[in-house]
Amino acid sequence: MHIDPLEKKWVLISLGMSALFVSIIMIDALFHSVNAPSNVETIDSRKIHLSKEFAEDNLGVQVADNGDITVRMVAGRYAFFPKKIILPAETKITFRWVSMDVLHGVHMPMTNMSTMIVPGYVAQVESSFPRPGEYPMLCNEYCGLGHDHMWSKAFVIDKEEWEAKRAKESAALNTTAIAKEESNNE
Amino acid sequence: MNNTTAKNLALSHMWVAFTAFIVACFMGQFQVLERSGLFESLTSISLYFTSVSTHGVLMAYVLTTFFIMGFGYYTASDSLKIPIWNPKLAWAGFVIALLGVVIAAVPLLSGLASVLYTFYPPVTAHVAFYIGVTLLVVGSWVWCGIMIVMFYQWKKSNPGKVVPLAMFATTANALLWLWTSVGVAAEVLFQLIPVALGLMDTLDPGLARTLFAWTLHPIVYFWLIPAYTAFYVFVPKQAGGYLFSDEAARMALIVLVVFSLPIGMHHLYMDPEHASGWKLLHGVGTFIVALPTLVTGFTVIASLEIAGRLRGGKGLFGWIGSLPWSNPMTLGVILSLLMLILGGFGGIVNASYAMNAMIHNTAWVPGHFHLIFAGTTVIMYFTIAYYLWPFLCKKPLVSNSLALVQLWTWFIGMSIMTTPWHVLGLLGQPRRISSVQYNNVLTMTWEPYEILMILGGLVLLSSACLFFYILVKTQFGATTEVFVGEVEYAEPLHEVKELPEYLNDFRLWNKVIAVLMFISFGVPILQFFFMDTYGSSAWGY
Numbered sequence: 142m143h144i145d146p147l148e149k150k151w152v153l154i155s156l157g158m159s160a161l162f163v164s165i166i167m168i169d170a171l172f173h174s175v176n177a178p179s180n181v182e183t184i185d186s187r188k189i190h191l192s193k194e195f196a197e198d199n200l201g202v203q204v205a206d207n208g209d210i211t212v213r214m215v216a217g218r219y220a221f222f223p224k225k226i227i228l229p230a231e232t233k234i235t236f237r238w239v240s241m242d243v244l245h246g247v248h249m250p251m252t253n254m255s256t257m258i259v260p261g262y263v264a265q266v267e268s269s270f271p272r273p274g275e276y277p278m279l280c281n282e283y284c285g286l287g288h289d290h291m292w293s294k295a296f297v298i299d300k301e302e303w304e305a306k307r308a309k310e311s312a313a314l315n316t317t318a319i320a321k322e323e324s325n326n327e
Numbered sequence: 328m329n330n331t332t333a334k335n336l337a338l339s340h341m342w343v344a345f346t347a348f349i350v351a352c353f354m355g356q357f358q359v360l361e362r363s364g365l366f367e368s369l370t371s372i373s374l375y376f377t378s379v380s381t382h383g384v385l386m387a388y389v390l391t392t393f394f395i396m397g398f399g400y401y402t403a404s405d406s407l408k409i410p411i412w413n414p415k416l417a418w419a420g421f422v423i424a425l426l427g428v429v430i431a432a433v434p435l436l437s438g439l440a441s442v443l444y445t446f447y448p449p450v451t452a453h454v455a456f457y458i459g460v461t462l463l464v465v466g467s468w469v470w471c472g473i474m475i476v477m478f479y480q481w482k483k484s485n486p487g488k489v490v491p492l493a494m495f496a497t498t499a500n501a502l503l504w505l506w507t508s509v510g511v512a513a514e515v516l517f518q519l520i521p522v523a524l525g526l527m528d529t530l531d532p533g534l535a536r537t538l539f540a541w542t543l544h545p546i547v548y549f550w551l552i553p554a555y556t557a558f559y560v561f562v563p564k565q566a567g568g569y570l571f572s573d574e575a576a577r578m579a580l581i582v583l584v585v586f587s588l589p590i591g592m593h594h595l596y597m598d599p600e601h602a603s604g605w606k607l608l609h610g611v612g613t614f615i616v617a618l619p620t621l622v623t624g625f626t627v628i629a630s631l632e633i634a635g636r637l638r639g640g641k642g643l644f645g646w647i648g649s650l651p652w653s654n655p656m657t658l659g660v661i662l663s664l665l666m667l668i669l670g671g672f673g674g675i676v677n678a679s680y681a682m683n684a685m686i687h688n689t690a691w692v693p694g695h696f697h698l699i700f701a702g703t704t705v706i707m708y709f710t711i712a713y714y715l716w717p718f719l720c721k722k723p724l725v726s727n728s729l730a731l732v733q734l735w736t737w738f739i740g741m742s743i744m745t746t747p748w749h750v751l752g753l754l755g756q757p758r759r760i761s762s763v764q765y766n767n768v769l770t771m772t773w774e775p776y777e778i779l780m781i782l783g784g785l786v787l788l789s790s791a792c793l794f795f796y797i798l799v800k801t802q803f804g805a806t807t808e809v810f811v812g813e814v815e816y817a818e819p820l821h822e823v824k825e826l827p828e829y830l831n832d833f834r835l836w837n838k839v840i841a842v843l844m845f846i847s848f849g850v851p852i853l854q855f856f857f858m859d860t861y862g863s864s865a866w867g868y
Contacts, residue, residue: 142574142823142826142827142830143572143574143821143823144572144574144575145571145572145575147629148571148572148575148622148625148626148629151621151622151625152618152622155617155618155621155622156618158621159614159615159617159618162614162675162679163610163611163614166607166610166679166680166681167607169680169681170603170607170680170681175681176603176680176681177596177597177603177606177680177681177683177684178597178598178599179598179599179601179602179603179606180599181599181600181601181602181854181858182599183858183859183860183861184861185861186861186863187861187863187864242449242863242866243449243450243863243866244447244448244449244450244532244536246597246687246688246757248684248687248688248689248755248757249755250754250755250756250769251755253681253684253685255597255684255685255687255688256597256599257595257597257598257599257688258599259532259533259536259598259599259600260449260532260863261531261532261533261600261860261861261862261863262533262598262599262600263599264598264599265599275767275768277755277765277767277769279755279757279765280757281687281688281689281757281758281759282447282688282759283376283443283447283450283759284450284868285450285866285867285868286372286373286376286441286868287372288759288760288761289372289760289761289762289763289764290764292764292765
């Protein structure tokens, strides 16, 4: 058998290049937790409206007591619900996506918010948006003849503005709640 | 030797392949015009997705499978100098596959199977579509069987001798296809057909995607191996030189076959139904399978350099100019390699696990695979056809210069079309949309690229028509000239007198593949039977 020394060198160079790429990916994945959405979590797509987490009232942006922001979205032909969400810039946001019908995919151009939405599974992605602006959420997997029309909007605003807005809203919400309670007591 | 049967088989298969190709090219042109949104009269969402689905099936399944079978029959008979084993069976395989294409075409063309060539349930097509595709695959299995039988027939009557490289590559591809098609066959037989017939109420889309991913990566190597075969066995001789290394070619082919199989889950990087560890494992495998392509590039370019220098080329790059650029095979390989370099770069981006998030399911992806498949691979299908047609029809090629024009225009058209396609992907355009409906400023940046793509499409369509014309005119044109000659296989620089059995047979490699497939797909497939999963019912579209 004859393998030219030059060819052997080239094989080593090729191996070196592959090893370099693989190491960068591995370092990012293992030490910086840069991973593709992979949470392997099942859900019954036919009963999403009955599930606690993805019931209509729980969709959209939710802030936990510790301040963590989770966005729960339902993909269904032909939109992502809720159709409009407002997010703070420079903040870690956890997206949880489910499909109520067929296969969808979603991405927000110029960001790394991208995932497939497979019926039967919850897709979870973490992202943050450095720059305020209007970000479309586009369906990127053929889901039927209305696929072109399947998109929703996310508005990313300054963190302070977002917090002020939220404080105002929750104050308004509290007032209504108190008013309701008072009227109930009467 | 009388190999009329092999010639007839080759011609019949290739005509089906190229007829599918030309029809699909017209559809491609319609699609690029439709999706630009500039021609209101052409706008039809249902027609667009009918067209996209048919274009995909014709190009990815019909052109490829029939071309590979036709090329394989001729290569087996011509390189081994033995007749086709069981010609009746071979013709039966042809008829089954063709019948499958016809059965699938009916629902496809009537808009009852607009599910794209990737199926992607729970959107469900008319059952005839799945049955047709299954028959096409069954027909191709007959071909695989005949290739393997002929490989061992020859080995038996030539004990200890080295199997000709052309047949080694063809058999490698037959084995690869048998392994590859298992995934999609399981999906179609156990999920899609039962649901389409109403025998099953639900299916698990996660499992379906995993089975399809089993097939989705190695299938591109099934399409690509004929191009590599031509690189190794035709190009060096046609360019006027020698194959740099026969052994390296065999090793590259083996690594290609073995490692293209256990890595399909890189198509599922963005899927929620698999854990990141499995995705990383398949990601590493993906970088291993880049190696044989890098080795192939090296061997082919080294062979070309030998040819260029033998023809009087001097200096570091002088040999490039002295290559026979007017030889279609030589021109074909140069253009093919150029597109492989660009497409390979894009492929590294796709393969890079987390970076893939930036381009996943965007216009970048069809841009990438048109460059690699419709560019690198199909341009070699053209050159193989130009090379073999005179042998098959016993008539000289109608015009060498027309063939050169056709190859150049294909390359130019593909460059004009795929460059803006990649850019559109980076600008966030999703793949698989028929029109831009998003009310967003971002989409305004897309328009100029759409127009460039139309131009690229027009150049490609003209080139495709020219290709078809050259083949028809060569075979049926009125000429009294008779072409005599034999296919010339490239000789290696160092003659190969004997080889260890692992480089001359596939038995060991089959076992290696079985182990690797169990490691990489065992748990990812079995998990669907251990988890509490919820099925999806069938949906229309």
